[in-house]
Amino acid sequence: MEQINIREADLMDVMNLAVLKQQVWISTYALEGIRNEFSVYVLTEFTPENVRKEVMDSNKLIYIAEIDHHILGCVEIEFDSKCPVKSEKGPEISVLYILERFTGMGIGQQLLDKAFLLCKELSIDSVWLTVYLKNERAINFYQKNKFRESGMTYFELVNNRYENRIMIRKIK
Numbered sequence: 001m002e003q004i005n006i007r008e009a010d011l012m013d014v015m016n017l018a019v020l021k022q023q024v025w026i027s028t029y030a031l032e033g034i035r036n037e038f039s040v041y042v043l044t045e046f047t048p049e050n051v052r053k054e055v056m057d058s059n060k061l062i063y064i065a066e067i068d069h070h071i072l073g074c075v076e077i078e079f080d081s082k083c084p085v086k087s088e089k090g091p092e093i094s095v096l097y098i099l100e101r102f103t104g105m106g107i108g109q110q111l112l113d114k115a116f117l118l119c120k121e122l123s124i125d126s127v128w129l130t131v132y133l134k135n136e137r138a139i140n141f142y143q144k145n146k147f148r149e150s151g152m153t154y155f156e157l158v159n160n161r162y163e164n165r166i167m168i169r170k171i172k
Helices: 011-029 036-045 048-056 107-121 136-144
Strands: 005-008 060-067 070-082 089-098 126-132 148-157 160-170
Touching (some): 005 107, 011 060, 011 070, 011 089, 036 148, 048 060, 060 089, 060 107, 089 107, 107 126, 126 136, 136 160
Parallel strands (some): 089 126
Antiparallel strands (some): 005 060, 060 070, 148 160
């Protein structure tokens, strides 16, 4: 396999990031198949315009993993996010998405390590995230990376609630 390149996302990545987010979100939440609430959410949330705003947001940083200009995954760090179990705002890993075909190849680890390095450079002492309760592979991955469960929250969509774990990791 060729060398994986990790770099900051730019405006040329917007369309590919929108498709990546749609695909990974559906594969994570639509465990019993696709229904209308999922389709509406994905097609209104992960639009090129919304992704463009995220790439340009000075309160966010997005890194992508690519091989030969093909995007395989991304990590997003939102620096001023309110954690449901902490009183102060702080950095959240709001997205860590890897295309299913490329999971298990160390790409998520490389992206997470890049996020940790950035946090260290900025003297950030902890980072948090939420992960879908039924996404056991992701929960195990975060636990191996020293994230600790610190509570729960719900992702609400139409009349349904999807339980998510809140996980926090100290940065050293």
